[in-house]
Amino acid sequence: MVQDTMAQSLHGIPINAYLTLSAVLFSIGVLGVLYRRNIIVIFMCIELMLNAVNLLLAAFGAYRGDSNGQIFVFFIMAVAAAEVAVGLAILVMIYRNTKNTDIDSLSKLKW
Amino acid sequence: MIKLVALVPLFPLMGFIITGLFGKSLSKTAGGIIASGAILLSFVVSLLLFIQLLEVPDNTSHTIHLFDWIKAGKFSADLSLLIDPLSSVFLLIITGVGFLIHVYSTGYMHNDEGHNKFFSYLNLFVFFMLLLVLGSNYLVMFVGWEGVGLCSYLLIGFWFKNTNYNNAAKKAFIMNRIGDLGFLLGIFLIYITFGSVSYSEVFAQAKFYTADEPVLIAITLFLFVGAMGKSAQLPLFTWLPDAMAGPTPVSALIHAATMVTAGIYMIARSNVLYTLAPVSLHVVALIGVITAVFAATIGLLQNDIKKVLAYSTVSQLGYMFLALGIGAYTSAVFHVITHAFFKALLFLGAGSVIHAMGGEQDIRKMGGLKSHLPTTFATFLIGTIAIAGIPPFAGFFSKDEILAHAFAHNKIFWLLGVGGSVLTAFYMFRLLFLTFYGKFRGTHHQKEHLHESPKSITIPLVILAGLSIVGGFIGLPEAFHATHFLKSFLTPVFADSDLRMLPAEISHATEYALMALAIVIVLVVVLLARNKYVVKGELPLADGVALSPTSKLIANKYYVDEIYDNLIVKPLHWISGIFYRVMDIEVVDGFVNFIGKAVVWGSGSARLAQTGKIGYYVFVMVLSVALLLLYISY
Numbered sequence: 001m002v003q004d005t006m007a008q009s010l011h012g013i014p015i016n017a018y019l020t021l022s023a024v025l026f027s028i029g030v031l032g033v034l035y036r037r038n039i040i041v042i043f044m045c046i047e048l049m050l051n052a053v054n055l056l057l058a059a060f061g062a063y064r065g066d067s068n069g070q071i072f073v074f075f076i077m078a079v080a081a082a083e084v085a086v087g088l089a090i091l092v093m094i095y096r097n098t099k100n101t102d103i104d105s106l107s108k109l110k111w
Numbered sequence: 112m113i114k115l116v117a118l119v120p121l122f123p124l125m126g127f128i129i130t131g132l133f134g135k136s137l138s139k140t141a142g143g144i145i146a147s148g149a150i151l152l153s154f155v156v157s158l159l160l161f162i163q164l165l166e167v168p169d170n171t172s173h174t175i176h177l178f179d180w181i182k183a184g185k186f187s188a189d190l191s192l193l194i195d196p197l198s199s200v201f202l203l204i205i206t207g208v209g210f211l212i213h214v215y216s217t218g219y220m221h222n223d224e225g226h227n228k229f230f231s232y233l234n235l236f237v238f239f240m241l242l243l244v245l246g247s248n249y250l251v252m253f254v255g256w257e258g259v260g261l262c263s264y265l266l267i268g269f270w271f272k273n274t275n276y277n278n279a280a281k282k283a284f285i286m287n288r289i290g291d292l293g294f295l296l297g298i299f300l301i302y303i304t305f306g307s308v309s310y311s312e313v314f315a316q317a318k319f320y321t322a323d324e325p326v327l328i329a330i331t332l333f334l335f336v337g338a339m340g341k342s343a344q345l346p347l348f349t350w351l352p353d354a355m356a357g358p359t360p361v362s363a364l365i366h367a368a369t370m371v372t373a374g375i376y377m378i379a380r381s382n383v384l385y386t387l388a389p390v391s392l393h394v395v396a397l398i399g400v401i402t403a404v405f406a407a408t409i410g411l412l413q414n415d416i417k418k419v420l421a422y423s424t425v426s427q428l429g430y431m432f433l434a435l436g437i438g439a440y441t442s443a444v445f446h447v448i449t450h451a452f453f454k455a456l457l458f459l460g461a462g463s464v465i466h467a468m469g470g471e472q473d474i475r476k477m478g479g480l481k482s483h484l485p486t487t488f489a490t491f492l493i494g495t496i497a498i499a500g501i502p503p504f505a506g507f508f509s510k511d512e513i514l515a516h517a518f519a520h521n522k523i524f525w526l527l528g529v530g531g532s533v534l535t536a537f538y539m540f541r542l543l544f545l546t547f548y549g550k551f552r553g554t555h556h557q558k559e560h561l562h563e564s565p566k567s568i569t570i571p572l573v574i575l576a577g578l579s580i581v582g583g584f585i586g587l588p589e590a591f592h593a594t595h596f597l598k599s600f601l602t603p604v605f606a607d608s609d610l611r612m613l614p615a616e617i618s619h620a621t622e623y624a625l626m627a628l629a630i631v632i633v634l635v636v637v638l639l640a641r642n643k644y645v646v647k648g649e650l651p652l653a654d655g656v657a658l659s660p661t662s663k664l665i666a667n668k669y670y671v672d673e674i675y676d677n678l679i680v681k682p683l684h685w686i687s688g689i690f691y692r693v694m695d696i697e698v699v700d701g702f703v704n705f706i707g708k709a710v711v712w713g714s715g716s717a718r719l720a721q722t723g724k725i726g727y728y729v730f731v732m733v734l735s736v737a738l739l740l741l742y743i744s745y
Contacts, residue, residue, distance in 0.1 A: 034730050103725050110723025 011063070018059035025052035039091050039101045043084065050080045113163065113173045116194045118156050119202060120241040122149040126234035134227030143217035146230035150213050150237055154206035161199045171195050171603050174247050174311070181250070188308055193247035197604040200444060200597075201244040201376055204451050208368045209237050211571040215459050216360040218567030219466060223358075229269060233364070236262035240369050244376055248309040249298045252377065256294065256341065259370045260287040266365065267357040279353040286350040290340015297333030300326065314383040318607065322387050331384050331391035338374030343425050344432060345402045349672055351425055355417040359462030362417060367424050367454035372447045375431045379440050379604070386438065386608040396436020400517075400527045403429030405669075407534035411541070412666040414651050415472050416461045419542050423498065424454060426531060430513055433524060438612050439516040440605045441598045445586045446513060448597075449505035452582045453497035456575035460491035463564045463572065464546060468557055474545045475651055476554075481547040483561040486569045488547050490576040495543045497579040499536035499633050502626075508583035511626055515588075518625060519617045532629065536636045544644035545651070552650075588622065 032045030054073045061069025098105055126149030130142050164171050172195040181188045220226050236259060243255025268280030304326050305313045320327060343351040354366050385392055406425035413419045427450050434443035465472055467484055481488040497504040518525040551558055586597045643649050658666060
């Protein structure tokens with residue numbers, strides 16, 4: 001009963017809206033990773049991409065009544081946390097060695 | 112007992128291995144004894160085999176199978192040896208004369224650094240020659256054929272520090288190879304036609320062919336091309352005079368007694384095929400008689416003692432081919448035997464003279480040597496009488512037999528043969544008179560050192576002289592109411608050919624007349640030569656003097672070498688130069704270098720992708736994933 005009304009009320013918003021939102025968030029994340037020069041901003045955009053995917057997974061899970069999607073979100077969040085930890089550690093080391101957070105300064109591994 | 116035949120080539124092979132491997136540590140005496148001993152042992156075994164063949168005249172052809180050599184599909188050839196009258200006769204000559212020459216070499220090469228190397232080469236040569244005559248199929252013969260060519264090259268260029276000698280050795284080998292191409296083509300055709308290269312099988316099948324089949328003519332002509340190269344007939348004869356660059360024992364053994372007779376052996380062995388192709392026989396006879404006269408004319412004006420003998424060899428080989436060409440196979444083999452005796456004798460005698468003169472070979476600088484070198488003179492005289500064809504010495508019987516058959520076959524051949532005889536007598540006696548008679552024309556220094564050669568040199572000379580005197584008696588003609596031993600001995604070998612075509616015969620009366628005519632002409636010529644060179648004391652002209660046009664043509668050997676040089680060698684060098692500059696350097700090298708440059712350029716361009724900018728890498732990653740997804744979804 002409660003689930004039916006829950007699902008029904010959810011169906012009020014069409015799934016396409018969630019799709020569009022998720023796609024837009026993901027694209028903003030990708031463009032941010034490509035265009036921004038500050039390493040911290042790049043990390044934030046990566047998180048944004050991950051969260052966009054989380055959103056879509058949860059939406060589909062709720063719409064189909066399949067809880068697999070929502071469980072998978074937990075996994076993604078755990079991985080994101082670990083990744084942020086390592087990434088920030090690397091960022092700190094980079095700052096300590098080059099004294100700036102510009103990603104273009106790390107271009108020595110070239111021909 | 113017959114199985115002992117495997118020992119005959121084995122002894123020289125072992126002699127070669129021992130003197131070759133241990134030559135540096137063996138003393139010169141030891142090396143000489145081992146090498147000569149090996150040949151002596153082979154001679155003894157050959158003699159035993161010969162006696163055995165005499166005892167059982169009905170079964171004279173024995174094949175001893177040593178081992179299976181090649182088995183590839185339907186083709187099989189094994190290393191087996193064939194002992195029959197023909198190979199037995201050649202065995203005796205090769206080992207007998209070979210042994211005498213080995214003994215001679217111990218004296219002649221006594222002071223040479225490479226003494227043991229020389230003997231190892233000589234033994235190797237005898238091994239290959241024995242393999243040639245003992246093979247029971249064309250392939251084993253070909254192994255021997257090539258092997259003697261190789262040893263000829265090694266021995267001609269023995270004093271390798273002289274570039275001219277090396278060039279002479281190369282020339283000999285290359286001309287031999289040209290002939291060998293023909294020989295190989297002949298063997299290929301034999302295999303295609305008869306399905307085998309073994310003598311017994313080929314000759315058995317050949318008997319069913321009719322005469323003058325095109326394939327038989329082709330086979331026999333190709334084989335003859337090989338014989339032309341090996342036995343120095345026109346046009347592949349120019350290597351033989353140049354081969355005189357080798358030490359004199361080499362000239363005696365290889366270029367007088369044995370290697371050059373390989374062609375005659377081959378044709379005698381293949382007599383069944385040749386009798387079935389009269390066209391080829393005609394070609395053989397024609398080339399033989401033309402070579403005989405051609406080389407004899409050149410010998411008239413040569414001034415180097417060994418070159419005269421070289422052209423004489425070419426001429427006498429022409430007689431042997433003439434005999435083969437008119438079907439008188441036995442006469443050809445007879446002439447091989449007598450020629451081996453007196454030509455080896457003449458060459459060894461010339462070597463003795465050269466040794467005494469301290470290396471001088473120009474007869475214009477010799478003269479009056481008969482008092483200083485009595486044994487050499489006596490034996491050389493015997494050899495000269497033998498080659499001129501004066502009875503009762505060896506050359507008379509064999510040459511007369513050839514001329515008698517030629518007279519019955521074709522009068523023109525007979526006339527040319529007699530002409531060659533006349534020239535032979537003249538230039539040989541010219542050589543004798545200019546070298547041994549008259550006043551000594553050399554330097555004072557040479558006169559001081561004139562001495563008769565040591566026993567190791569003179570004893571073989573004496574033995575060969577004896578053989579030249581009595582050697583003709585194995586072939587006494589029926590006209591003298593005697594049995595022709597050689598003919599009856601060799602009958603089984605040529606029996607099939609004799610069935611189809613006996614060499615033309617003449618009546619006894621004609622034969623007596625021809626013999627008398629030949630003897631008279633030769634004696635007249637000898638007297639003419641004596642008159643010119645001894646009584647009048649004329650000398651050949653020095654090198655720079657102008658000559659009449661014909662004399663100039665002959666003295667320059669008809670410019671054959673120059674013709675070959677301009678017609679064949681220079682264009683070949685030109686083509687070779689083009690191939691080197693264009694094909695090798697530009698095309699092949701260019702292609703290989705191009706590949707290298709392409710790789711370098713490619714990698715030089717590809718590395719530009721490694722910019723080091725992380726944003727660029729991420730961009731590429733995003734792009735790739737997008738493309739992948741597109742690809743999957745479509």
